[in-house]
Amino acid sequence: MRAYIFDIDDTMFVRSGPFVKVIGKDYPAEKYPTLPHELPELVKFYTEFRDRGDYYYNNFFACGKMSEEEMYLRRTKDVFAAHGVELNDEQAMEFHYRYLENQKHIDLMDGMGELLDELLADPEKYFVGILTNGNYDRQHVKMHSLGLDRRIPEERIIVTGAVNLHKPDPKIFALYEERVLKPAGISRGDCTYIGDAFGNDIRSSHAAGWKNVWFNWQREDEKDADACADRIAYNVEDLREYLLHA
């Protein structure tokens, strides 16, 4: 038995999609000339937004120093301000809610649904699960839009917000083993984690004693990869090749 446990954001779907859509619709170039409006600057803008969010998440929210709403407010105001647009609290929350609304209309990366279905069609050989950082409700909205909730049984899904322990803490992998894998009779040596984020997914799963596949479709710097990435996949086809034939 091989257990393949997946990350969601930027592993199952392209996370910048909803952000790029809201900027395009609600923040047009005529009205907001200082904001990025063309790719790839827009994706870079989204990365800044995400990094700002991760900063508040890891340093403030995860250790109880900031509320969730405050975290979303701050990351939005910070990145808009960096591009010359000062949003008030109301405007920042408006952006946040529009962004959430657009997250309801996301799709799996091309080929990912087929790959999951192939794995799930052979339950004697493959066990498929999800371990994702984030707020329980928000991650469930995404899983519903992506059709993951109808593919993967609820008891194989852990959203870290619900257990108050988050990647990159390796203890979250031990908790997944305890709650999901042990009851299914699967041991640590049979587990592979699949994720896009080197620190959160790869270094941490390695530290927890799991195998992993770094889904580096964004071609991030691989200078530290040797020490902890077992495999690197650059597209869904690479990933499929490895997961089905490892």
Ligand SMILES: [Mg+2]
């Ligand atoms: Mg991710």
